[in-house]
Amino acid sequence: MLKPRAPLGQRNALLKMSHVEKTFRGDVVALKDMNLTVNEGDFISLLGPSGCGKSTALRLIAGLMKPTTGRIEWTGGQSAGDLGVVFQEPTLMPWARVQDNVWLPFRLRGKSYSEVKDDVLEALKLVGLEKFQRAFPRELSGGMKMRVSIARALVTKPRLILMDEPFAALDEITRHKLNQDLLALREAIGCTVIFVTHSVFESVFLSDRIVVMAARPGRVIRELEVDAPYPRTEEFRTSAEYAAHCRNASDALHEAMGEPA
């Protein structure tokens, strides 16, 4: 059913950003000349200090705003349900039960709950919350809410999922668990992910491509590849390979912040 993921360097382009710039209020350059090709199956982390335009890049890709100059093009065009989004906060509707929150992307396309019930339950099962479909968000822990948010993002089986520091507000234990579950989910549904993070360790553990960005003006300064095979387990976290990649990414980040490594 799922095509196996092609190795890095042999993947088809899903989306291309060429010479994308975004300027706010005439003079704040949030993003300067960004060029990025997102390939099918990529797990890309955008890594960089605060204010370097990571969120801006995601919002541009999501179509929430237009680039000042430059183009963002989907190979073969974008259709409804191609995109899923996860924000830093769970961003659930407090008045709606878990199942209705996950139903939302379909509901807005005019699909009744009974039509898509199986998809909703499957998505909840993937994040391990099938028992809580009738709960209200306030009855869930922070980590569980984030899982619901992830289930909502992947319920339409999108080709691309955008995540803006989704686990930044969680404790370390929960974050590690969700990191692993996210990788498992990606294996299960085979989607492409762009993941914004401040954490070197998180970006190395999760992604096969790390895009390091610098601020003022926001720009890409380096791209790294993490060619360790998936599935990655907790063992990977303690390997020498992991440490070497972290070292590289950390150096690049220091460079981005204008400090000696």
Added chain:
Amino acid sequence: MTLADTAPAPHVDAEELAQARREKLMKIARWFLPSLVLVLAILAWHLYVTIGEVPHYILPGPVLIAQKMVEDWSILWPAILITGRLTILALIMAVIGGVTLAVAFTQSKWIEMSFFPYAVILQVTPVVAVAPLIKIYVDSAFMSALLCAWIVAFFPILSNTTIGLKSADHNLEDLYSIYGASRWQKLRYLYAPTALPFFLGGLKIAGGLALIGAVVAEFVIGRSGTGLGLASTLLEASYRFNFGRLFAALILISLMGVVIFAIMSTISYLALHKWHESAIKRER
């Protein structure tokens, strides 16, 4: 409801029992203490009137008022219906008008810019000052009374609902945009539920204000228009030095306010208790 998968075995010790006893006591006290105060106050009032031999046209005793309440029930009950009808109609119209205008305000900046100042002027001008004018320009006296009550009740609903409709989580708004939601879908699935608690807060205030508006209208516009409502009954009783009936009418107006408040609070609770923080009892 807790979602912990394993609840610890119930372990009831002396301290918990004492805690439970205290809570039970508090529950009883919440009703018992105000009732006790009421009974004592009435008793004191009764003793003051009888021992001091206060004439009934200065201060009627509770016994006299109770008597009047029963004797004049054939006058008071229709008066309750009239004032009640006026209040409820005004409240319903305030809800329709306030919500419609709030939606119009949030859908179009131009409409808001054009009309908001007038909504404020309507609110800040004391209704007692406007009522005589309304009486002159509106032919039907019932309509003018209704208009009075409506003017006072409508603003809290308008302003609360407007704030509520603007309070949606920005990320949720973005999410709706990403999924291609139409204006109508955003209004219905996002803005309306967000505004609900705000609207209900406005409704609670508007309920009390509608009653005040109805009473003012009855005072100013008089029985010709509204028929004999509780407020006009009260006014008339005061002209006739019928203080027993006056107090009876006053107590009934008060009770009506309490009932309206209770109804609005119940509606609010029923609508929100499943999800909104204001209506949730936290487990400890």
